[in-house]
Amino acid sequence: MRRRRRSWGLLLYTAFVFAFLFAPVLMVVLFSFNRTASLTFPFSGWSTRWYEEVFASPDYRSAIAASLKVAVATVAIVGVIGTLAAIAVTRYSFRAREALRSVLLVPAALPGLFLGIGLLSLFIRTHTDLSLGTVAVGHVIYTLPYFFLVASNRLLRFDPLLEETARDLGAGSFTTFRKVTLPIIAPALIAGGLVVFSLSWDEVLITFFTVGSQNTLPLLIYSRVRQAVDPSINAISTLLLAGSLVFIVGVRRFVVDLQQ
C-alpha cells in the first residue's frame, strides 16, 4: 500500500497544468455563445447566432458532410484490416509478432507531413485525381497504427484456452471466432474505431496534401482562421470538438487499453 502524503504543492501544480490544457479551448466554446463578435469578458449576452450562421452556410455544411464521409470510410477500412492484423499478431511466434508490430507502427512515428508529401507524389505520378477518396487513403495509413495498438493489446491479453475449449467442444474456427473471440474483443474494437473516427475527424496535416477541391471541416477552419477574424469559427470549432469528444467519452471505459 502506498502511504498517502499531503502534497498540496503538487496538487496545485497539477491543477495549473490541467487549466493550461483546457482553458484555451473552453474559451473558444464560451465565445461561440457570445452575442457580439468581440473577444472580451464579460459577455454582453448569450446567443446562438454563430451556430445559426454555421448551419445556414453551404460551405460549412458540405465540409461537415465531407469530414463525416471520410471518417466513416476510414473507420470501416481500418476496422477490417486492423482487426485481421491484430488477430494475425496473436498467432505468430514472438519474433514475427514483434516484426509485424514495428512495421505497423511506423506511420505513427513519422510526422504527418511525410505521409502527406509521399502520398501527394504518388498521386501526381499515377495521375490520380485528388478527392475525398485520396484523403481517406491518407487517413487509413495514419490511423491504422492506433487501431492496431488498441486491438492487439486486447487480443494479446486474451486467454487462448477459451478458444481451445470451444474447439474441443466441436466448434469450427469461424464459429469459435464469432461466438468466443469476437464478443470478448468487441469492446476493444469499438474503442479502436472511436479513436480512428476522432483522429480522422480533425486531421489536417495529411489532408492538406491529399485533398481535392472539396474542403473537409478542419481544412475549412484552417483557411478561415488565416483569412480574418470570424466569430463563426468559434461555433464551428466547438462542433468539431464535440464531434471528437463525444467519441472519446464513449471510449472512457477503455482508457486502460489506450494507455498501453
Place this chain on the structure above:
Amino acid sequence: MLLLAGPALLVIGGALLIPLLLLLLQSFVVSLGYGQLRYSFTLANYSSALSDPVYRTIAVRTFAMAAATASVCLILGYPAAFFITFRLKRARNLALFLVVASLFTSYLVRLYAWYTIFGQKGVINTALKAVGLIDSPVSFLLFSKWAVLIAFVNVFLPFTILILASSMQSIPDDLLENGRDLGASAFQSFTKVVLPLTTPGLVSAFAYIFVLTSGDYITPALLGGKQGTTLATIITDQFVAFGNQPGGAAISFLMMVVFVTVYVAVAQSQRYKGR
C-alpha cells in the same frame, strides 16, 4: 495465417513504403519547376539544400524549437504525471481520462484558441487595454516563436503525461516500499527508484515530441508569422507553391536522417540500460 496480416501489409506497402521510395527517387532527379521532372540522376537537390545559408538558419531554428518543446513538455509534465500516479487514488483514472480527452481535443481548435488569445483583438490585448495597462495592442505574442512554443507545448503535453504516467505505473509498489523500509527518504526513493526507472519513458517521449514538432507546418504557419518559417513550411512550399518536388523531397530526406538518428539513439540507449 500470414493472410490475415496481408491487407494491412498491403496498405503499409502501397500507402507508406511506395510513396516514401518515390520521394527518395524524386530527390535525385532534376526539377524543371511546376511539377515537371527530368529523370536524370543528380545530387543538386541535396547540395543546394545543404549549402543554402538560409536553410541552415531555418534548420537550426526548427530543431531548436523542437528540442525546446520536448524539454518544456517533460519538465511541465513530469510532476503532473508523478502526482497523478503516486498521490491520487480514486481520482487517478478520472485524471488520466481528462488527459486522454485533452489529447483528443482537436489540435486545430487548440491552435485557433491560442490565436484568439494572442491576437491583435485577442483576449490578452483587450484585457490589458480594459485595465488601462496599454493604449494600443501589443503584438509580440502572436506571430512569434513564443506563441509557437506555447501552442506546441499545449498540444504535446497530454501525450507526455500519458507516457510518463504509464512508465511510472509500471514501477512495482514493492520497490518503493522496500526502499522506504530500508530508510530511504521520499527524496531518495525518488532519485534512486522513480527517476532511473522512468528515464526510458522520458527519453522516448523526448524523441517522439522532437520528431513530431519538427515536422509540423500548421502551428508555425498559423502562429509564427515571419519567424515561423521552419523546415516543414519550406517543404510544404516547395511541394505546393513551387511544384519543386525534388527540392522538397531532398530536404525531407535530410530531415528523415535526423529523425532516424534520434530514434536509433533512443533504441540504443534503452537496450544498454535494459540488460
